[in-house]
Amino acid sequence: MITVSRKITFCAGHRLVAHEGHCSHLHGHNYTAFFQAGNRDGGELDSVGRIIDFSVLKERLGGWIDKHWDHSFILWREDFEAIAALKTIFNQPVFLLDENPTAENLAEYLLRVVGPEVLLGSSVTLLKVTLWETENCFAEAALD
Secondary structure (H helix, E strand, C coil): CCEEEEEEEEEEEECCCCCCCHHHCCEEEEEEEEEEEEECCCCCCCCCCCCCCHHHHHHHHHHHHHHHCCCEEEEECCCHHHHHHHHCCCCCCEEEECCCCCHHHHHHHHHHHHHHHHCCCCCEEEEEEEEECCCCCEEEEECC
């Protein structure tokens, strides 16, 4: 199978409810996401010889991230304390997840929710997301 990958970087804040250390506080990261995509039909290339143009991946995946996550806080929808605190800041973007915003949960959300949404109508499917939270730590989510 032939695949393509696109790197997207963004900045976002979060906190991890019930974390036993500093990550229980509001803080931010410079994230790097690697998106690996392939054709649903098993690898057929288009007439140019591509699975999908890299700029389309940037526009669709990067566009979603720019709109929803970049320079915002990503919080668990049950984190009422942080949500209330951030509501006191005028125009502060907050994105609410159904789960604690760990790197693992963010990678899984990008793979299973965002990918299918933004690639709808194309012959491309998102196969794997690698999300670097720091230069030393990353999480991966992949289709079975």
